[in-house]
Amino acid sequence: MQQASLPHSLSAAAGGSADAGLRALAESQAQALLATLGRESAVLDEIKRVVARRIANGPxxxxxxxxxxxLNARTLQRRLAEEGLSFRDVVEAVRKAQAERLLRCAELSLNQIAFLLGYAEQSSFHSAxxxxxxxxxxAWRRTLATA
Known part of the structure; x- marks a missing residue:
């Protein structure tokens, strides 16, 4: 499988010297998320892996x-329906899990997290x-700090 990379917009937003550190942090967070994915069906697990690796470039x-x-797209939809899910449900679940992980990293700004999750605007991430x-x-991040 091809390894995901951060979008150019995030690299530019992070600045030159921060780029390598931010990239390494994002990749370690993605790997941590992949390690915690539940043991659903093999197809669902693989879908989540692919989405997690590619999410920074947009959903x-x-x-x-x-x-x-x-698989062909119709077969993939059918397999997800068997699990009681839609493709959008899976993308949202992966984004939510990654958001919660990334918010634990105090060195990442909310804008950087939004870009890592594939949102064009921080406000879209905020709403989601x-x-x-x-x-x-x-507020969620602050509750972590006080816990």
């Missing part, structure tokens, strides 16, 4: 993920995180 499409795991958890990313 991958069903067709793109299907090609990577060697509030939908997932009922609180803003900043």
């Amino acid at each position: 991958p499409t069903l067709d793109a993920v299907a090609v990577v795991i060697g 995180f509030r939908r997932w958890t009922g609180q803003s990313p900043g």
Whole structure:
């Protein structure tokens, strides 16, 4: 499998010397997330792996993920339906898990986290995180600091 890389927009936002450190941190976070994925069906597990590796470039499409795991898009949809899920559900679950992991890294700004999760705008990340958890990313991060 091809190793994911950070989008150019994140590299530029992070600055030259911060780029290598931020890239290493993002890759270690992605690997940690991949290690914690549940033992669902093999297909669901593989879908989550592909989405997690590619999410920083924006949410991958069903067709793109299907090609990577060697299924046609309709078969992939059918397999997910058997699990009671849609492709969007899987992408959202991966983004939420990565967001929670990345928010534990105090050295990452909310803007950097938004880019790592494939959001074009921090406000889109903020809205999604509030939908997932009922609180803003900043408030969620502060509760971690006081816990």
